[in-house]
Amino acid sequence: MxxxxxxxxxxxxxxxxxxxxxxxxxxxxxxxxxxxxxxxxxxxxxxxxxxxxxxxxxxxxxxxxxxxxxxxxxxxxxxxxxxxxxxxxxxxxxxxxxxxxxxxxxxxxxxxxxxxxxxxxxxxxxxxxxxxxxxxxxxxxxxxxxxxxxxxxxxxxxxxxxxxxxxxxxxxxxxxxxxxxxxxxxxxxxxxxxxxxxxxxxxxxxxxxxxxxxxxxxxxxxxxxxxxGVGNCHIYIDKEADVEKALSILVNAKTDRPAVCNAAETVIVHQDWLQEHQEAFKNALAEHGIHAHADEYAQALIPGSDAATEEDWANEYLSRDIAVKTVSDVLEAIEHIEIYGTKHSEAIVTENQKNADTFMKLVDAAALYHNASTRFTDGGALGFGAEIGISTQKLHARGPxxxxxxxxxxxxxxxxxxxx
The missing domain is CATH 3.40.605.10 (Aldehyde Dehydrogenase; Chain A, domain 1)
Known part of the structure; x- marks a missing residue:
């Protein structure tokens, strides 16, 4: 040889x-x-x-x-x-x-x-x-x-x-x-x-x-x-998100392969949606072994969760840990992503097309998803055969x-x- x-x-x-x-x-x-x-x-x-x-x-x-x-x-x-x-x-x-x-x-x-x-x-x-x-x-x-x-x-x-x-x-x-x-x-x-x-x-x-x-x-x-780039990816669950769709996407994005860069590290949840679907949300986390690091509003609704720190919002856990941030509207979600995102992959789950359009136009990232998991940011999944990496810059190449x-x-x- x-x-x-x-x-x-x-x-x-x-x-x-x-x-x-x-x-x-x-x-x-x-x-x-x-x-x-x-x-x-x-x-x-x-x-x-x-x-x-x-x-x-x-x-x-x-x-x-x-x-x-x-x-x-x-x-x-x-x-x-x-x-x-x-x-x-x-x-x-x-x-x-x-x-x-x-x-x-x-x-x-x-x-x-x-x-x-x-x-x-x-x-x-x-x-x-x-x-x-x-x-x-x-x-x-x-x-x-x-x-x-x-x-x-x-x-x-x-x-x-x-x-x-x-x-x-x-x-x-x-x-x-x-x-x-x-x-x-x-x-x-x-x-x-x-x-x-x-x-x-x-x-x-x-x-x-x-x-x-x-x-x-x-x-x-x-x-x-x-x-x-590293992948501090977010899933935003909007006020008008379908429950089954939202939880399926969240679980897949967090647990399919937690150690890869297109896994979700933060879930941003509209506070009204979380209040209404508290039981389904916390049960989904518990069933799949997802440990939450939550803000004050979410921590009160998710038993066993830790209080989120500033470090949690920027953390690429690469594990079954996830940060949980609650917001009052899509613009607040976008603002959070603007501060802590790494321009890799971001997703919104909603049945409101106006909110989806706002998210897709304003969020600065290589890959954006409406009602789909961030796990598709991958050369093989997108039909490239394979990938040499995922670019988060804007010159020459961007994305897988x-x-x-x-x-x-x-x-x-x-x-x-x-x-x-």
Missing amino acids: TTTKQSLTVKEQAMKAQKASKLLAILSTEEKNEALRKVAARLETEYELILKANEVDLEEGRKKNFDDAFMDRLALSKDRVLEFAQGLRDVAELEDPNGIVKSQWTLDNGLDVQQVTVPLGVIGMIYEARPNVTVDATGLALKSGNAIVLKGGSSAIASNKAIVEVMRSALAETRISEDAIQFIDSTDREATQQLFTMKEHIDVLIPRGGESLINAVVDNATVPVLET MGLPALTTIKYMMTGTGQIR
Whole structure:
């Protein structure tokens, strides 16, 4: 099996990725798809090697008393590895985002102008204890014609090294160079700092993880950053919300996978609705093991709840805890989201179309929902095949970032000898 050469410096790895990206950019769609299918097949046959490496990381996590949410993100199983492989096959079936003529026109002098999509070049991916990101990000990068330099968290280093070894070994049998996948296995912070400033070889950095990681990249990088964001997501239950619909959406958004960024962390409830449907609301929380941190009005109606603090309104719990805020109207709900939201995903549950329209127009977030769960803010759920992250910024890409987000444009002009 081919492995990443450990003697290489970060700069040397970035340079190798850059060289590989030039070859990758001219490959046909079918050549890239065939490579992804070979990588998928190799992941399936080598899953035991990956799980053995993952157990090393899990054992270290247990020794360090990592919490349940962290361990859930870190843990792999045969089924999860097979899901990775299927995800690559799904990406192979997607439309190639490159070579698309976005617009075309001819100038008065006869010069033909085309605006065409092309790869970004080399993507630097910095992420935490999520081995699935190693596969998802690589698959999207290769399909979109980009090389990738991976810098995963130290807590998943054994898992990531094994996954990368498997993927690179598969590429050795394809038209894509193994050097298109680089993995920085150093746990030294200096290696990450080097990646931040290597703009002559890295075209874009994508951080994926907690707030401290994202802020570190945004604050210190000289390489352009596609900023992903933490998810302090809100569900607003309006005065005219259907009870069954509201509680179903709330429970799903909070409990389906509490440790992911599109899970709800705060429920904002119209005080009249909560007063009228107190029993159904508190029973839903109790039945699904949801612990409330509530404001004074809500705490009086929810037995066993804690008094919410300022910290609770901004907290990304990643657990079955939830903050409960009561308001008198939709504008007060929007104001609360404006103060504490992270511009990720926000939802309103209401049968009042005017209130829904107000919410959808005024709330500033990458994804907004009317009568649906925030859990749909996901590349796979929205039909992108997979995602490399969820952007909460406004430049280049916003929301779940699939293949199109990993491209840029070129203007290509064809003439017959025109001069100016």
